[in-house]
Amino acid sequence: MGTFGVFNSTSKDSATPAHGLNPCDWTRPEEEFYAVIARAKPIIQTVVARHRTDGRPLTWRLIHSIEGEVLTELNSSKDLQPAYINLIKHSGVFNYPVNDDPVDFGKSSAIACAFSMIYDVFHRVH
Known part of the structure; x- marks a missing residue:
């Protein structure tokens, strides 16, 4: 059946979160979202700095590529929920x-x- 939200419907106990964390320990949704934003900012700065030194303008292809790199990095962290990463x-x-x-x-x-x-x-003047 797959997953729905943060609960894994294929687990033995359908009330067990897929990530194994205690729901009582969860932060409020807006805190989780802002945690994703806070984590994304330095990643974006690093990736954008690398591409800006290439001297290329920000194109649609490049913005998609940068977004992909940022999302890959965010998704590799174990403490951020994919549902909140997907919101950005x-x-x-x-x-x-x-x-x-x-x-x-x-x-x-x-x-x-x-x-x-x-x-x-990308367009911030340093």
């Missing part, structure tokens, strides 16, 4: 292009969290 990535709803055109969000007020953070760091 882009969804297929916005249908962002994957090409070599410069990133332009236009007048959009709905931008994926990771994309917004990457864009800000």
Whole structure:
């Protein structure tokens, strides 16, 4: 049957969380989300710094690539829940292009969290 949320429906005890943590020890959802953001910031800064030294502009292809590197790093940590990591990535709803055109969000007020953070760091003047 697979997983639903943080509970593993294929475990022997359907009330046992898939990650094995005690639910009483969980932080509030917004704290978990902000923990993901806090962990993502230095990762984004490191990855963006590496790409900025290449002298390339921030293209749609590059922002997708940077996002992938950041998500891979976040998902490798054992203390962050994947459900909260997924909240910062882009969804297929916005249908962002994957090409070599410069990133332009236009007048959009709905931008994926990771994309917004990457864009800000990439264009920050040091």
